Amino acid sequence: MQVLGIDEIREVLSSIDLMRVIEEGFQDFTAGKVVVPPVGELLFEEPPGEVHIKYGYIRGDRYYVIKIASGFYDNPRLGLPSSHGMMLLFEQKTGTLVAILLEGGYLTDVRTAVAGAIAAKYLAPERVRRIGIFGTGVQARLQLRHLKEVTDCTDVVVWGRRREALDRYRDDMERAGFRVETTRDAAQVGASANLIVTCTPSKEPLLALGQLPGGVHITAVGSDTAEKQELDPAILARADLVVADSRAQCLERGEISHAVRAGILAESQLRELGEVIRDGGRARSSDEQVTVADLTGVAVQDIQIAKAVFEASTRRVPDDDEQLPFY
Amino acid sequence: MQVLGIDEIREVLSSIDLMRVIEEGFQDFTAGKVVVPPVGELLFEEPPGEVHIKYGYIRGDRYYVIKIASGFYDNPRLGLPSSHGMMLLFEQKTGTLVAILLEGGYLTDVRTAVAGAIAAKYLAPERVRRIGIFGTGVQARLQLRHLKEVTDCTDVVVWGRRREALDRYRDDMERAGFRVETTRDAAQVGASANLIVTCTPSKEPLLALGQLPGGVHITAVGSDTAEKQELDPAILARADLVVADSRAQCLERGEISHAVRAGILAESQLRELGEVIRDGGRARSSDEQVTVADLTGVAVQDIQIAKAVFEASTRRVPDDDEQLPFY
Numbered sequence: 001m002q003v004l005g006i007d008e009i010r011e012v013l014s015s016i017d018l019m020r021v022i023e024e025g026f027q028d029f030t031a032g033k034v035v036v037p038p039v040g041e042l043l044f045e046e047p048p049g050e051v052h053i054k055y056g057y058i059r060g061d062r063y064y065v066i067k068i069a070s071g072f073y074d075n076p077r078l079g080l081p082s083s084h085g086m087m088l089l090f091e092q093k094t095g096t097l098v099a100i101l102l103e104g105g106y107l108t109d110v111r112t113a114v115a116g117a118i119a120a121k122y123l124a125p126e127r128v129r130r131i132g133i134f135g136t137g138v139q140a141r142l143q144l145r146h147l148k149e150v151t152d153c154t155d156v157v158v159w160g161r162r163r164e165a166l167d168r169y170r171d172d173m174e175r176a177g178f179r180v181e182t183t184r185d186a187a188q189v190g191a192s193a194n195l196i197v198t199c200t201p202s203k204e205p206l207l208a209l210g211q212l213p214g215g216v217h218i219t220a221v222g223s224d225t226a227e228k229q230e231l232d233p234a235i236l237a238r239a240d241l242v243v244a245d246s247r248a249q250c251l252e253r254g255e256i257s258h259a260v261r262a263g264i265l266a267e268s269q270l271r272e273l274g275e276v277i278r279d280g281g282r283a284r285s286s287d288e289q290v291t292v293a294d295l296t297g298v299a300v301q302d303i304q305i306a307k308a309v310f311e312a313s314t315r316r317v318p319d320d321d322e323q324l325p326f327y
Numbered sequence: 328m329q330v331l332g333i334d335e336i337r338e339v340l341s342s343i344d345l346m347r348v349i350e351e352g353f354q355d356f357t358a359g360k361v362v363v364p365p366v367g368e369l370l371f372e373e374p375p376g377e378v379h380i381k382y383g384y385i386r387g388d389r390y391y392v393i394k395i396a397s398g399f400y401d402n403p404r405l406g407l408p409s410s411h412g413m414m415l416l417f418e419q420k421t422g423t424l425v426a427i428l429l430e431g432g433y434l435t436d437v438r439t440a441v442a443g444a445i446a447a448k449y450l451a452p453e454r455v456r457r458i459g460i461f462g463t464g465v466q467a468r469l470q471l472r473h474l475k476e477v478t479d480c481t482d483v484v485v486w487g488r489r490r491e492a493l494d495r496y497r498d499d500m501e502r503a504g505f506r507v508e509t510t511r512d513a514a515q516v517g518a519s520a521n522l523i524v525t526c527t528p529s530k531e532p533l534l535a536l537g538q539l540p541g542g543v544h545i546t547a548v549g550s551d552t553a554e555k556q557e558l559d560p561a562i563l564a565r566a567d568l569v570v571a572d573s574r575a576q577c578l579e580r581g582e583i584s585h586a587v588r589a590g591i592l593a594e595s596q597l598r599e600l601g602e603v604i605r606d607g608g609r610a611r612s613s614d615e616q617v618t619v620a621d622l623t624g625v626a627v628q629d630i631q632i633a634k635a636v637f638e639a640s641t642r643r644v645p646d647d648d649e650q651l652p653f654y
Contacts, residue, residue: 001429003330040367042382042391049422053380053393055369064369066380068393068415070422084422088395095376095397095411100427102328 002099004313009103012312018114018305019121019149023277025058025304026118029246030274033059036299047074056299057092063310064092065303069105081105087306099310107309111301113142115245115273116197116219119293121150122276122283123243124195124217128153131178132193134186134206134230136160136169139199139221144173151195156180159189159206187211194287198222198230209234215288221295226253231292237264240289245273246298254296329426331640336430339639345441345632346448346476350604352385352631353445356573357601360386363626374401383626384419390637391419392630396432408432414633426637434636438628440469442572442600443524443546446620448477449603449610450570451522451544455480458505459520461513461534461557462527463487463496466548470524471500478522483507486516486533514538521614525549525557536561542615548622553580558619560586567616572600573625581623 004012028034036056043050049072057064069085076082085105089098101107128151133140136158144156156178160166166182173180183189189196190211198206199221207218209232222230236242236259244250247270251257259265273293276283284291331339355361367380376399384391396412403409412432416425428434455478460467463485471483483505487493493509500507510516516523517538525533526548534545536559549557563569563586571577574597578584586592600620603610611618 003427035369037367037369040364040380040382042362042364042384044384044391044419047420049420051382051391051417051422053367053382055367055378055380057369057371064371064378066395070417072420072422075421078421080421080423084417084424086424090378090397090411092371093374093376093399094402094405094407095378095399096407097411097413097429100330102424 001097002310002313004099004101004309006102006104006106008313009101009106009309012309013110016308016312018110018308019118021304021308022111022114022301023118025300026245026274027278028058028274029298029300030272030278034300034303035059044072047072049073054299054302056303058300058303061307062092063089063098063303063307065089065306067108067299067302067306069108087302089306089310101306101309107305108297108302109138109142111305112139112221112295112297113146115295115301116143116221117146117150118277119219119243119273119295120147120195120217122281123241123291123293124151125215125284125287126282127287128195130155130157130193130195132156132189132196133158134189134196134198135200135222136162136165137199140169141172143197143199143221144178145176147195147197153195154178157183157189157193159183159186200230201228202230203227204229205232206230207235208232209238212290215286215290217284217291217293219293219295220255223254223294224296226257229255229258231255233259233262233264235290236292238290239292241271241283241291242269243271243273243276243283243291243293245293245295247272249296249298250294255292255294328424329637329640331426331428331636333429333431333433335640336428336433336636339636340437343635343639345437345635346445348631348635349438349441349628350445352627353572353601354605355385355601356625356627357599357605361627361630362386371399374399376400381626381629383630385627385630388634389419390416390425390630390634392416392633394435394626394629394633396435414629416633416637428633428636434632435624435629436465436469438632439466439548439622439624440473442622442628443470443548444473444477445604446546446570446600446622447474447522447544449608450568450618450620451478452542452611452614453609454614455522457482457484457520457522459483459516459523460485461516461523461525462549463489463492464526466526467496468499470526470548471505472503474522480522481505484516484520485509486513487511527557528555529557530554531556532559533557534562535559536565539617542613542617544611544618544620546620546622547582550581550621551623553584556582556585558582560589560591562617563619564591565617566619568598568610568618569596570598570600570603570610570618570620572620572622574599576623576625577621582619582621
């Protein structure tokens with residue numbers, strides 16, 4: 001049994017073809033090969049905290065995975081991160097514990113960002129003029145970094161509420177090779193960017209249909225509960241293509257759920273990300289189309305990244321040439 | 328963060344007052360202080376396997392605990408144990424992972440046996456003439472060993488189906504200081520023993536009311552699902568006192584559930600083990616009474632033993648004098 005700490009996990013990540021690993025996971029999910037029981041939840045009141053236990057496996061695969069992730073929102077007062085996380089890998093045929101990945105929530109962040117890059121690969125306009133990012137946190141950084149794998153565009157406009165956070169984001173991302181304009185006006189993002197990623201915890205729409213003058217792809221990442229919302233549902237109603245990471249889950253929460261509940265988007269109009277990947281190639285017919293991907297996060301992403309990290313850790317020392325700069 | 332292996336766990340167990348620790352847990356449970364969400368379950372078909380994820384905490388306590396236990400019943404063909412298990416201990420106020428106990432299912436076995444000793448402490452006749460054990464497995468061994476903490480009686484009759492298993496049980500337990508008679512006739516146990524523990528996976532009653540001529544206490548341990556059954560429900564109907572480890576759970580599964588469903592035992596007649604402990608002293612009015620304790624296993628036992636093991640491991644090296652011989 002192996003225990004992998006965060007440093008080792010970051011190191012081996014750079015040797016993994018994460019796009020391929022996560023794409024395979026989405027295809028298996030859409031093909032009905034993934035077994036994922038309901039999420040376990042443990043709640044605390046004083047101080048407030050929540051623990052989520054997600055677990056499942058891909059039929060015929062080697063491992064099953066349990067992920068334990070928690071949020072204790074008073075932690076920053078104690079100088080501790082509010083999120084914790086770990087993944088456990090077991091043999092599917094014998095139940096033997098194989099590895100404990102003390103990833104602290106980082107692998108969830110990464111697998112989410114990789115899904116964003118996959119969505120852009122299949123859905124973004126062929127010519128990305130400008131990338132628009134909503135949010136200035138960890139996920140807003142990772143999403144942008146991972147887009148390097150699917151577009152050469154380095155021209156970025158980032159929206160945020162706080163000037164200071166915007167400045168830090170700009171400085172960090174410029175060091176990572178992007179040219180970043182900051183704004184607190186959502187219309188400015190909508191007017192110039194044609195590949196937009198929203199990664200905020202907003203509970204009301206940040207972006208309205210009227211703020212999107214032309215063809216665009218939007219990946220919505222932030223809205224992972226029934227309350228959260230980042231997009232005007234009219235955008236989804238107008239879109240030429242709306243893609244869900246999990247059809248079933250997106251009907252329960254996230255942007256799609258709001259539009260379906262409002263009666264302006266039909267379930268039959270949805271496609272699942274795994275279908276789009278399986279069909280291959282760009283899923284839009286022109287750069288003028290409007291497409292939306294709603295990523296609420298599915299357990300198969302955890303299964304795939306945990307497995308890949310463990311296998312890479314047992315296989316070899318990563319080659320310097322292959323190391324991406326940002327892990 | 329500490330990772331404790333099975334050797335270290337066995338070593339520190341001998342320095343812990345497990346009776347006290349588990350008694351406190353049952354009292355907290357009965358007092359409504361324990362938060363335990365539904366058990367998570369993951370099932371496998373080829374080869375067959377099942378994983379159970381149990382988790383919870385005692386309000387106002389320091390830790391929360393997640394237990395992962397699995398059974399893969401083809402494992403013995405591969406020379407592997409069929410059961411696996413581990414417990415994870417986290418800080419309740421911050422979610423920080425504190426310890427990983429690689430206990431392999433052993434702590435579940437021990438906390439179950441300790442509950443048996445607690446039941447005997449409060450419910451057995453004052454003068455135990457003879458101990459009767461049904462079953463020859465790990466739990467049948469641990470139950471008998473733990474009874475040493477509550478009775479001086481070392482005269483034992485053990486019932487089993489297979490001669491070979493009976494002989495091995497006798498040899499092992501005689502080395503542990505007991506005098507053991509073996510039998511394949513349940514009536515022989517009922518006729519001579521007045522403290523009986525059943526720990527088999529039987530799906531039909533092993534012991535009938537007519538086979539119990541006098542006062543007796545029976546602790547039923549084996550029946551932890553809705554299908555399993557070790558006692559004639561008439562025994563529970565006749566009993567002067569029927570005690571459940573968890574009232575709610577025993578109505579769903581175990582001996583009590585069979586008797587209640589048969590309409591011969593009323594829910595109002597039940598007492599909970601935590602109540603009996605809280606009231607203190609022997610719960611029977613004479614050695615001639617018949618009492619039954621039904622132990623289906625509750626998560627607070629896991630919480631308490633995990634916490635105690637971790638705290639003992641950080642505290643000190645156990646004193647030789649205190650070491651029980653059997654861990």
